[in-house]
Amino acid sequence: MRGDNVILVGFMGAGKSVIGRLLARRLGRCFVETDDMIVARDGRPIPEIFRQDGEEAFRRLEAEAVEALRSKTGDVIATGGGLPCREGRMDALRALGTVVWLRGELPELLARARRTGARPMLERRSPEEIAALHRARVAYYAQADLVVDTAGLGVDQVVARVLAALRERDAARV
Numbered sequence: 408m409r410g411d412n413v414i415l416v417g418f419m420g421a422g423k424s425v426i427g428r429l430l431a432r433r434l435g436r437c438f439v440e441t442d443d444m445i446v447a448r449d450g451r452p453i454p455e456i457f458r459q460d461g462e463e464a465f466r467r468l469e470a471e472a473v474e475a476l477r478s479k480t481g482d483v484i485a486t487g488g489g490l491p492c493r494e495g496r497m498d499a500l501r502a503l504g505t506v507v508w509l510r511g512e513l514p515e516l517l518a519r520a521r522r523t524g525a526r527p528m529l530e531r532r533s534p535e536e537i538a539a540l541h542r543a544r545v546a547y548y549a550q551a552d553l554v555v556d557t558a559g560l561g562v563d564q565v566v567a568r569v570l571a572a573l574r575e576r577d578a579a580r581v
C-alpha cells in the first residue's frame with residue numbers, strides 16, 4: 408500500500424527545508440530531511456562528503472536514505488535536490504506518499520540557495536552548466552503528484568498553497 412508521508416522535492420533553493428518544517432507543524436506531523444539523515448549516519452557535513460569521496464559516494468548515501476524512509480509513516484520529508492534525479496527514484500518516493508514539487512524560477516532558486524549554506528553542486532559550474540543541470544532535473548521533479556509554484560511567493564504563502572493542494576487531492580480521492 409502507498410504510504411501516507413508528504414515528500415517535498417525540488418531544486419536547491421526551492422525552500423524544501425523551511426516549507427517542510429512549517430508544513431509539518433501545521434499538519435501536526437514529524438519533519439525529516441534526507442540530508443540530515445545522511446549527515447547523522449555518516450558523521451561528516453555534506454560538503455566534506457563531496458570533497459573527500461565525490462558525488463557518486465553521496466548518491467549512494469542518498470539511496471540508503473531512501474531505503475530507510477520506508478519505515479516512515481505520516482511524516483513530512485524534505486529531500487536533497489538531486490535525490491529524485493535517478494532512474495526509479497521518483498517511483499520509490501511516490502510509494503512513500505504524496506510527492507510535492509516546489510517549483511521555482513532558476514534565478515530565484517539560485518539566489519536563495521547561495522544565501523543558505525554550502526551547495527557543492529553549484530561550485531565550479533558555469534551558469535550554463537547549472538541551467539543544464541536544472542533542465543535535466545525538471546524531468547524528474549515533474550513526475551510529482553502535486554506541483555506548487557513558488558515564484559515570487561513568501562514562505563507562508565507557499566505553505567498555504569501546499570496545504571490547499573493536499574486538501575484538494577484528499578477531497579478528490581473520497
Ligand code: S3P
Nearest residue numbers: 418419420487488489526527528
Ligand atoms: C544537492 C542538494 C543539497 C544536498 C547536496 C546535493 C543536489 O540539498 O543534498 O548538496 O544535488 O542538488 P538541497 O536541495 O537542500 O540544497
